[in-house]
């Protein structure tokens with residue numbers, strides 16, 4: 001068992017594929033999170049902005065719909081729909097990794113917008129008022145004052161979102177992107193040896209997730225000492 | 230000499246016939262107030278009488294339901310047509326009423342027009358749409374006098390009951406973020422000003438501390454100099470000492486007295502009667518959403534006329 005795996009993995013250079021898969025998974029998760037964070041923050045702000053003109057009201061409704069749809073359907077369905085139907089119909093021919101990052105970004109934006117909304121609401125209203133009273137506009141106060149504090153509050157939840165994002169990228173094999181899962185699957189299928197490759201795959205994910213949770217804890221501690229210094 | 234007199238008398242903030250409701254709750258019911266340059270106006274009144282709401286309307290942290298707020302010659306709120314007779318005369322309602330009255334045989338002259346305008350004001354007869362001429366006149370008035378609210382707020386300092394220092398920034402950053410971001414000062418200028426202010430209150434050593442490490446009195450004094458760093462023309466205080474431990478009230482009041490002595494225009498909502506007596510040039514008693522009495526400190530405390538004020542004073546001056 002081991003011999004076939006080692007032969008395939010090292011001598012036949014299967015590890016190269018694994019490295020590609022690993023880096024793709026990492027890239028997609030990181031960029032997905034980044035897109036999700038930026039878009040999610042914008043959505044959260046739109047939903048919270050206390051303005052009542054028609055343009056903003058329509059925008060709010062669009063955001064509501066967006067969040068409802070992306071939270072109300074499985075990521076696999078979104079992936080299939082966007083990759084095979086929507087993007088081709090729009091004439092968007094993107095590189096696999098870019099496309100996957102966008103799809104995961106769109107998906108996590110829906111979740112992060114809700115997390116961010118809670119985070120912003122948890123910041124004392126006095127902070128916004130103080131900013132406004134000094135002559136800052138709403139958006140500037142949000143970006144300079146409120147969101148940094150909200151970010152600190154939601155860091156643990158955001159860490160969890162990142163972790164589930166990494167795990168969810170494993171469904172990418174459905175649209176033929178070489179991610180971590182796909183690379184081990186290829187090895188397993190070419191050797192008809194499933195046990196070791198899939199155990200290795202599980203270990204890989206576990207280690208990544210573990211490292212990230214350490215990182216999140218570290219960041220949390222740093223943020224807290226920062227504020228207490 | 231004469232010029233001097235004009236500036237000394239010039240009005241910084243004016244509120245006209247201000248109403249404010251929160252849902253069904255009517256909190257302000259027609260407040261009129263003029264704040265002149267250099268004045269120290271102290272606002273007192275029972276809890277829930279609308280003091281904070283009125284103060285917060287001065288810089289539009291609270292949006293009035295009706296009425297206007299002016300900062301110098303600039304309008305901060307939308308136009309309230311009921312405050313402008315010439316606007317009312319351009320409305321369809323006015324024209325219709327005028328026609329009716331003329332048809333009844335009355336003669337058209339100034340007095341009739343005034344009478345109709347008065348009636349429209351009294352009964353709030355203006356409708357949502359009052360024709361093109363009316364709309365255009367409002368637009369014109371608005372665009373002539375309006376001022377971006379953020380520009381006005383940069384000149385109106387505000388100090389809150391709960392300090393509201395920016396928790397994610399150091400003391401120094403709290404003092405400099407607005408002048409730098411709003412491009413009023415370069416970073417060097419802002420830092421220099423901030424250190425001068427910190428020195429003034431003896432807290433230079435806290436420049437790099439975060440607000441969470443400060444005492445209440447320190448926080449409030451920093452909040453005051455944060456507003457001062459913007460070089461405001463007027464300062465609004467909403468119960469600046471109410472959230473402080475008793476031993477810290479003194480240091481904050483001391484700083485406010487210094488400001489008053491330097492000629493800062495101030496509007497202060499407070500329960501500190503000693504401060505009111507000593508510092509105020511005018512005291513206002515708010516009750517039930519209205520200014521019910523207004524006087525210089527001596528007469529205010531010695532000869533109160535309003536019954537509710539007498540009752541209030543007998544309670545707080547014990």
Ligand SMILES: Nc1ncnc2c1ncn2[C@@H]1O[C@H](COP(=O)(O)OP(=O)(O)OP(=O)(O)O)[C@@H](O)[C@H]1O
Nearest residue numbers: 251254256274275276277278279280281282283468
């Ligand atoms: N944002 C708000 N939404 C709803 N009601 C409000 C709001 N702000 C104030 N009120 C209500 O308006 C009334 C007047 O409030 P305000 O804070 O102006 O009183 P105040 O005179 O400052 O009282 P205090 O001395 O307790 O500070 C109160 O009944 C209060 O509950």
Ligand SMILES: [Mg+2]
Nearest residue numbers: 280281282468
């Ligand atoms: Mg109050």
